Amino acid sequence: MEFSNNIIKMDAELTALEERIRQFAGFCVRLRDENQHLRTQVAGLEGENRRLSDKVDAARKRLEALVKRMPEDNA
DSSP: OHHHHHHHHHHHHHHHHHHHHHHHHHHHHHHHHHHHHHHHHHHHHHHHHHHHHHHHHHHHHHHHHHHHHSOOOOO
């Protein structure tokens, strides 16, 4: 009888462990998907950052050129 109870107890523990492993696997899949999404988002933001940096640099160069063309104040 005790042997039978131990088997039932072990079976319940194994079932619980199996469920925890299944939950963990699902969690890993969700994390992998989220990580891929974040990598894609970072790549897009890095591209946008480079584009905006280039625009700022071009505007700075135009301003510097305009300042050089301004007449000097002799006052």
